Amino acid sequence: NRRFTLVRRPSGLPTAADFAHDTQPVPEPRDGEVLIRNRYASLDPAMRGWLDDRPSYMPPVPLGAPVRASTIGEVAASANPDFAPGDWVLGLNGIEDYSIAKPGGFTMKIDAKAVPSVTNYLSVLGAVGLTAYFGLLDVGKPKAGETVLVTGAAGAVGSLVGQIAKIQGCRAIGIAGGADKCARLTRDYGFDAAIDYRGKDEAALTAEIRAAAPDGVDVIFENVGGVILDAGLNNLNQGARIALCGLISEYNSTEGAVGARNVWQLIVKSASINGFLVSSYLDRFPEGAAAMAQWVAQGKIRADEHVDEGIENALPAFLRLFEGSNQGKMILKIGGE
Ligand code: NDP
Numbered sequence: 001n002r003r004f005t006l007v008r009r010p011s012g013l014p015t016a017a018d019f020a021h022d023t024q025p026v027p028e029p030r031d032g033e034v035l036i037r038n039r040y041a042s043l044d045p046a047m048r049g050w051l052d053d054r055p056s057y058m059p060p061v062p063l064g065a066p067v068r069a070s071t072i073g074e075v076a077a078s079a080n081p082d083f084a085p086g087d088w089v090l091g092l093n094g095i096e097d098y099s100i101a102k103p104g105g106f107t108m109k110i111d112a113k114a115v116p117s118v119t120n121y122l123s124v125l126g127a128v129g130l131t132a133y134f135g136l137l138d139v140g141k142p143k144a145g146e147t148v149l150v151t152g153a154a155g156a157v158g159s160l161v162g163q164i165a166k167i168q169g170c171r172a173i174g175i176a177g178g179a180d181k182c183a184r185l186t187r188d189y190g191f192d193a194a195i196d197y198r199g200k201d202e203a204a205l206t207a208e209i210r211a212a213a214p215d216g217v218d219v220i221f222e223n224v225g226g227v228i229l230d231a232g233l234n235n236l237n238q239g240a241r242i243a244l245c246g247l248i249s250e251y252n253s254t255e256g257a258v259g260a261r262n263v264w265q266l267i268v269k270s271a272s273i274n275g276f277l278v279s280s281y282l283d284r285f286p287e288g289a290a291a292m293a294q295w296v297a298q299g300k301i302r303a304d305e306h307v308d309e310g311i312e313n314a315l316p317a318f319l320r321l322f323e324g325s326n327q328g329k330m331i332l333k334i335g336g337e
Pocket residue numbers: 043044045046127128131152153154155156157158175176177178181223224244245246247248249250276277278279320321322323324325326328329330
C-alpha cells in the first residue's frame with residue numbers, strides 16, 4: 001500500500017520535507033468495513049488547513065498518517081453485507097493505494113456508469129458542485145437581475161458559481177489571476193466581465209469592480225479573502241449578501257489574516273456576511289446533485305477537471321492550487337496496480 005504521509009506540520013507553503021512516501025502492507029477490513037482501492041483523490045485547498053494542529057471543523061491529520069483527501073475507488077474486499085468487491089465508492093480517505101472505510105457518513109456508493117467520467121463525483125457532482133450550488137443559492141440568495149461577484153472565479157467552485165448565477169438571470173463578474181484565466185471566464189463560463197487581480201492593490205481592484213458593476217454588487221461569492229475581499233466590500237449594494245466560502249489567499253500565511261479591513265461597509269450598506277461549510281448541507285445533497293446533473297446534461301454548465309497522474313506527484317499537484325496552475329477541479333489519479 002503506497003502512501004503519501006504527513007511527517008511535519010508545514011509552516012507557510014508546504015514543502016517536500018513535510019511529507020514522505022512509504023509502502024505498508026495492505027490492511028484487511030474488519031466487521032462492517034470495506035477495503036477501497038483508491039483510483040482518484042480530490043485535491044482541495046481545505047486540505048492545507050487539515051495539516052495544521054489548531055481548532056477547526058475537523059481534527060488535524062496525525063503525523064505519520066496519509067494525507068486526508070476525498071477519494072473515489074472500487075471496493076477491493078468487503079466485510080459489509082451492503083458492499084461487494086467492484087462497487088464504486090466515494091469517501092473521505094487518504095492519499096494512498098488502499099483505504100479502510102466504514103460505510104455511512106462520508107462513505108457512499110456511486111454509480112460509475114451514470115456519468116461521463118467517474119471523476120465527476122469529485123467535481124461538479126461532488127462537494128465542489130454542491131459548494132457552488134448551496135453557497136450561491138442558499139447563502140448568497142441571488143435574484144434575477146442582480147449582480148454577483150465571484151472571486152477565485154476560474155477555479156473549480158468559482159467557475160460553477162458564475163454559471164449558476166447566469167442560470168438565475170444574474171449578471172456575473174469574475175476575478176481571477178492572469179489574462180488567460182480571465183479570457184476563459186467570459187469565453188468558457190459565460191461571465192459578463194472578468195477582472196485580473198494580479199499586481200493590483202485594493203484601490204485599483206476597487207476601481208475595476210466599480211467599472212464592471214457601476215450599480216454595485218448584490219452578492220459576493222468569496223473564495224479568496226485579503227485585498228480582493230476588501231475591494232469587494234468597497235462595492236456593496238444596499239442589502240448585499242456575502243457568501244464566505246474560502247480564504248485561499250490566507251491558507252499559507254505565516255502572518256495571520258490580512259483581509260476584511262473594510263467590514264465597516266457591512267454597516268453602511270446593511271449587508272451581511274455568512275460563512276458556510278458544504279458538509280452542513282449533507283441532508284440536501286441529493287437535491288443539489290440532481291440540479292447540477294440536470295444542468296450538465298442540458299449543456300448549461302461546463303465543468304473542467306485537471307487530472308495529474310501518480311501518487312508520487314501528490315505534492316506538486318496539490319501546490320498547483322496555490323500557484324493557480326490548475327485549470328479546473330484538481331484531481332490526482334492514483335496510478336499503479
Ligand atoms: P480552485 O480550483 O479555485 O483552485 C484554487 C485557485 O485559487 C487557484 O487556481 C488560484 O486561482 C486561486 N488562488 C490561489 N492562491 C491565491 C491567492 N493568494 N490569491 C488569489 N487567488 C489565489 O479551488 P477550489 O475551487 O477547490 O476552492 C476554491 C475555494 O473554495 C477555496 O477557498 C476553498 O477553500 C473553498 N471551498 C470551501 C468549501 C466550503 O464548504 N466552504 C468547500 C470547497 C471549497 P488564480 O489563478 O485565479 O489565482
